[in-house]
Amino acid sequence: MQLLHSLCRVPAPAGNEAALTRFVLNYIHQHQANWAHRPEIIADDRFQDCILLVFGQPRTAVFAHLDSIGFTVRYGRQLVRIGGPQVEAGYRLVGQDSQGLVDCTLTVDAETGELGYAFHRDIDRGTELTFYCDFRETATTVQSCYLDNRLGVWNALRLCETLEHGIVAFSCWEEHGGGSVAYLAKFIYETYGVRQALISDITWVTEGVHAGLGCAISLRDSLIPRRAYVDRIRAIAAASGIAHQLEVEGSGGSDAKELQHAAAPWDWCFIGAPEDHVHTPDELVDKRDIESMLALYRVLLEEL
Incomplete structure (x- = not known):
């Protein structure tokens, strides 16, 4: 959890993500030699403080937002x-x-x-x-400010260790209206023809989604993804045997909202560990849900 601790300590409120962008780029440059496959790294003024990692011949893009409240x-x-x-x-x-x-x-x-x-x-x-970051770890949980979405970023970086084909996109502004995914999605679709996505973000512990029972596959929030795509994901998840839960909400949103509104036929699904004490300094996540999230992303990126 040292990487997650380090991510949580870097301030990156929406609109001022530059420090975390530098941290993530430094991490990539330091560790990519140990990854199974090296990506093309796209991080320049065209994309402001966002980062794109392109592996092999991608079919699916993973979006993880860098910013916080x-x-x-x-x-x-x-x-x-x-x-x-x-x-x-x-x-x-x-x-x-x-x-x-x-x-x-x-x-x-x-x-x-x-x-x-x-x-x-x-x-x-x-x-x-x-x-202020007060990072607390026990044998079964992690607790800190900004697990939303440093845990989603952690998941995406760990996914890179084994990823052969896919795109990992680190976005900005998600917590305060979005904006960056629109141009990232346009570039990804026009350059690579990729039009299916997973949203690596953190959801809520609720009366129907419980800590410790696996990451949540969201069937809907304030938006509704295309059912055929979500059903494919559910079938892969069921066959994998990886613990997961199904989430149905009528509110909330993510980077997916800009994919839903894009002038391209994007499919998307939000998959993330549930947390308690949302948007406080004391966000709490069960380690079993973290493990299932990473394991499911690894399977999905191979099979989608």
Whole structure:
């Protein structure tokens, strides 16, 4: 879990993913010699802070978003949400502005619900703040801020160790409206003819999806994937014997929303480990679900 710990510690709120992009690129360059197959690495100004890894003759693309939720400093010690973080007075927030490192406390006005910070000085307006990383590992679980979606990124990087044919796409902005998958999907479809995708992201523990019973294959969230594609995935998963669960939700979304709205016939399916305490500093995931997620992705990339 050392890689996951390192990923969780790198701040990358939506719109400012550059530090995590550098970390992931450095990791790729350091470890690709030990992978079964070396990819083409595409990371340049055409794709802003996104990264594409192209292996062999790809049939399927895996999308994992780099960014996280957080807060932007406004005026008069006010904070504005980045994405949808849960808020509780006393949460520890960190960042950096022109005057140095910031380590402050989230405040929530009891009457208005207005968000702010407690710190010994004013913080530069426009500064991004993220949850302080307190990474906790037990024999059966990991707990930290930003397992959504550093665990999805971890899964994609571990998938690269054995991947022969496929594309791994690290996207940006997912937590705050998206935008990057639109141009990534256009490039992938037009360049490689790939039009089926898996979304390597983290879902929720709910009354129907439980920790420790395997990763979740989502049949729908706020969007509905094409049933024929999802049925293919379900058949492969069932034949593999890998533990998994089926998820049905009426809300929520992911990088898939831009594939669904693309001017190309993309198929997609969200597959991810469920977590508890979503969008807090204390996101919690069972290691058995992490293991099943990686195992299922490895099988699917071979057989889809």
